[in-house]
Amino acid sequence: MSLMRITSPHAHSGQSTTKVMATVAAATIPGVLALVVYFGPGVLFNIALCIATAWLTEAAVMRLRNRPVGFYLKDNSALLTAVLLGIALPPYCPWWVPVIGSLSAILLAKQLYGGMGYNPFNPAMVGYVVLLISFPVEMTRWVGASELIQGTPDLGETFALIFGNMNVDGFTRATPLEIVRHNESTILAQLYEMEPTFSKGSVAGLGWEMANFGFLLGGLFLLFRRLITWHAPVAMLVTLSALSIVFYDGGSSLSEGSPMLHLFSGATMLGAFFIITDPVSGCTSNKGRLIFGAGVGILVFVIRAWGAYPDAVAFAVLLMNFAAPFIDNYTLPRTYGHKAARKATDLEEQ
Amino acid sequence: MATPDYSEISHNGLWKNNPALVQLLGLCPLLAVTGSVVNAIGLGLATTAVLACSNLAVSLVRHQMPETVRLPASVMIIATFVTCAELLMKAFTYELYLVLGIFIPLIVTNCAILGRADAFASKNPVLPSLVDGLMMGLGFSAVLIVIGAVREIIGQGTLFSDMDLLLGPMAANWTLPILGQDYSGFLVAVLPPGAFLVTGLLIAAKNAIDANIERRQKANTRIVSGSKRVRTTGKIS
Numbered sequence: 001m002s003l004m005r006i007t008s009p010h011a012h013s014g015q016s017t018t019k020v021m022a023t024v025a026a027a028t029i030p031g032v033l034a035l036v037v038y039f040g041p042g043v044l045f046n047i048a049l050c051i052a053t054a055w056l057t058e059a060a061v062m063r064l065r066n067r068p069v070g071f072y073l074k075d076n077s078a079l080l081t082a083v084l085l086g087i088a089l090p091p092y093c094p095w096w097v098p099v100i101g102s103l104s105a106i107l108l109a110k111q112l113y114g115g116m117g118y119n120p121f122n123p124a125m126v127g128y129v130v131l132l133i134s135f136p137v138e139m140t141r142w143v144g145a146s147e148l149i150q151g152t153p154d155l156g157e158t159f160a161l162i163f164g165n166m167n168v169d170g171f172t173r174a175t176p177l178e179i180v181r182h183n184e185s186t187i188l189a190q191l192y193e194m195e196p197t198f199s200k201g202s203v204a205g206l207g208w209e210m211a212n213f214g215f216l217l218g219g220l221f222l223l224f225r226r227l228i229t230w231h232a233p234v235a236m237l238v239t240l241s242a243l244s245i246v247f248y249d250g251g252s253s254l255s256e257g258s259p260m261l262h263l264f265s266g267a268t269m270l271g272a273f274f275i276i277t278d279p280v281s282g283c284t285s286n287k288g289r290l291i292f293g294a295g296v297g298i299l300v301f302v303i304r305a306w307g308a309y310p311d312a313v314a315f316a317v318l319l320m321n322f323a324a325p326f327i328d329n330y331t332l333p334r335t336y337g338h339k340a341a342r343k344a345t346d347l348e349e350q
Numbered sequence: 351m352a353t354p355d356y357s358e359i360s361h362n363g364l365w366k367n368n369p370a371l372v373q374l375l376g377l378c379p380l381l382a383v384t385g386s387v388v389n390a391i392g393l394g395l396a397t398t399a400v401l402a403c404s405n406l407a408v409s410l411v412r413h414q415m416p417e418t419v420r421l422p423a424s425v426m427i428i429a430t431f432v433t434c435a436e437l438l439m440k441a442f443t444y445e446l447y448l449v450l451g452i453f454i455p456l457i458v459t460n461c462a463i464l465g466r467a468d469a470f471a472s473k474n475p476v477l478p479s480l481v482d483g484l485m486m487g488l489g490f491s492a493v494l495i496v497i498g499a500v501r502e503i504i505g506q507g508t509l510f511s512d513m514d515l516l517l518g519p520m521a522a523n524w525t526l527p528i529l530g531q532d533y534s535g536f537l538v539a540v541l542p543p544g545a546f547l548v549t550g551l552l553i554a555a556k557n558a559i560d561a562n563i564e565r566r567q568k569a570n571t572r573i574v575s576g577s578k579r580v581r582t583t584g585k586i587s
Contacts, residue, residue: 100536108547134538 017116020227021076025083027222028274031214032087038145038207040152042091045162046098047083053102054082061111077116081105084124084274088267088314089131090142092153092161092168097138101127121321122281125314132314140310144173145207148196173197176205176265177310180257188251188258204264212269219273228277231286235293236272236300237263243301256305266304271296271313281321288324288331295320295327354478363485370493370549371556375462379453380494381545385505388512390498392446394491396435396454398484401463403431405483408471415472424467425458432458446515462490493552500548505540507533 035043058078062069072078085101105127113119132139146152149171153161160166179195180188192198200206222228244262249255262268267275276282276296283292296316303312334341369375376397383389407427408415415423436454439447447454457463466486471479503509507529513521527533538544 130538133541133543134536135534136537 017075017077021080023225023227024222024274025076025080027218028083028087028215028270030217031211031270034207034210034214035087035091038147038210039091039143040146040158042093042143042153042158042162043087043089045095045158046089046091046093047086049095049098050082050086050089050102051079053099054078054106057103057106058111061107061115065111065115072116075116078106078110081110081123081127084270085127087270088124088128090139092143092158092171093138093141095162097131097135100134101131103127104130117280119280120325122275122278122317125275125317125321128314129318132309141168141172142175143168143171145197145200147200147206148173175310176201176208176261177257177304179205180255180261181304181310183253185253187253188255203258203260205261208266209264212264212266215269215273219269222273222277228273229286229289231289232276232282232293232296233272235290236276236297237268239294239297240268240301243298247301247305256301262301262304266311267313268300271300271317275313275317276320281317281324283324283327283331285328285331285333287333288327291327291331292320292324295323354474354481356478356481359478359482360485363482363487364489364492365556368489368493368556369462369465369486370490371553373462373465375465376460376490377549379456379460380490380497381542381549383450383453384494384497384501384545384548385540386502386512387495387498387510388446388516389449390494391491392439392443392450392516393453393457394487394494396439397457397460397463397494398487398491400428400431400435400457401466401487401490402480402483403434404428404463404467405471405479406476407431408467409474409476409479412472420472421464421468424464424472428463428467429458443516449515462486496552497545497548501539501544503528504536505538505544506535 032043032047055073055078058073059069062072082102082105085105086098089098089101105123108130109121109123109126110116110119143149143152153171157166161168161171174182174197176197179191179197183191186194197205201209203209204212219228219233223230223233240262241259244257244259247256248258251258272293276293283289296313299316299319300312303309303315307315309315332341363369367373370377370380379393379397383393404424404427408424411423411427432455435457436447439450439454466483470482474482499509502511507527509526509528510521511525513524539548
């Protein structure tokens with residue numbers, strides 16, 4: 001976060017970290033609703049477990065660091081991290097998956113670097129990646145949309161799946177991105193007719209397109225409230241569409257998927273509006289945000305198309321987090337009265 | 351030269367100036383092969399042996415070594431002992447040698463060894479150099495073993511698995527399933543990021559212990575009443 005010197009008059013916007021974080025968390029509601037409607041209430045259990053763990057961890061670390069616990073819990077930053085992580089996890093995963101993820105996010109990615117505002121990496125994505133590389137089996141079992149599997153798990157089954165030993169395999173289906181990724185012999189038009197995920201949905205897989213649409217709505221709300229700027233999301237979505245148009249290949253069997261599939265499946269919209277707009281781990285200047293978003297867009301497509309994982313938002317965001325200070329260094333805006341923009345590393349007297 | 355203080359040398363090697371936790375030297379093998387206790391012990395033994403022998407040899411020839419070729423000569427001596435260690439491991443613990451692979455020959459590039467040869471052995475008599483090499487090696491091995499144990503427990507839920515690679519058939523069923531038989535494993539601990547995380551946490555733990563000791567010592571120093579002579583120049587030790 002940058003400190004800016006601004007001349008008077010100083011007017012307070014009425015914003016506070018607490019309110020901003022709560023609003024961003026609330027903006028995920030449309031997307032979460034879509035997830036609940038299509039994939040059942042599993043995502044709510046994930047979010048609840050993540051929030052509980054995040055609060056406990058945050059409170060414990062604050063006690064250890066001799067900081068006021070209530071003050072830091074009230075800023076809602078741990079809550080937002082937990083909500084985003086909970087949304088990203090596969091519904092109905094065993095309880096220890098969200099607990100370990102949330103613990104890694106708050107402890108490793110946030111507090112070890114100094115807490116709120118000091119984390120070089122997006123905590124929710126660190127938690128997600130720790131889980132993805134540690135528990136590849138649990139993390140890649142997504143339940144199918146309820147229409148495809150004759151009803152999502154009922155309450156008893158939900159508890160057995162999350163807290164018991166029940167295996168989720170009976171409810172899982174391949175995600176749209178996985179289907180297209182593993183397809184090598186069918187042209188896309190035929191694949192869309194064959195696979196119920198696509199034939200019952202409209203453009204990007206039943207359930208997935210509505211969830212992404214929900215996060216898009218939430219993102220537009222955040223833009224409207226001016227809590228985020230348009231630069232990073234637009235840059236990411238434009239590069240992702242451009243690359244998928246180039247490699248669409250007319251929908252042949254070797255196609256990497258249509259632009260609509262890439263925009264409305266996987267974690268695209270969640271990443272574009274809720275993850276890469278993080279003011280701490282992302283870029284600060286507007287030009288920097290454009291480059292940051294474009295970088296994420298390119299990496300997401302490259303990993304989806306030729307990498308080892310079906311979705312890539314978390315990896316792309318972490319890789320660009322590495323680059324954010326470097327980008328910021330070269331994209332400082334020109335100060336009024338100066339001929340050229342300075343670099344952040346220039347010394348004060350130069 | 352004053353009589354060498356062996357307890358000081360030992361304290362330096364094992365704790366205060368620990369090659370892995372304080373000097374942060376030789377991190378490549380430390381991070382790469384500490385996935386289990388047996389790997390850590392294997393590499394720790396080899397490194398300790400090389401460190402002690404090379405310190406001894408460098409100290410023996412320290413008066414004959416011209417200043418201009420000091421470093422190349424030290425590296426040659428270290429390389430000799432690394433080759434010995436490699437051949438010995440090939441002869442007696444071949445399976446472990448295969449597991450550790452390139453990291454045994456790579457001991458020669460371990461800066462902790464060259465660092466001790468240059469910083470200590472080339473300036474000190476034979477016996478203190480040998481003790482220094484041994485203690486530095488033990489300090490390094492201890493850290494290796496702790497990291498190996500933590501990563502093995504978290505990553506696979508076991509302790510002392512595959513010890514037969516090092517100790518022969520008698521250790522074949524030493525494996526302790528600490529976290530139960532159906533622990534599915536927390537892969538990140540076995541993968542390279544786990545090595546960084548565990549090492550970082552160990553360094554933090556050491557710093558916390560040191561800070562605690564210092565605080566306690568400060569609390570225990572009695573304030574002597576009465577006036578004292580105050581020095582305003584020079585360093586008061």
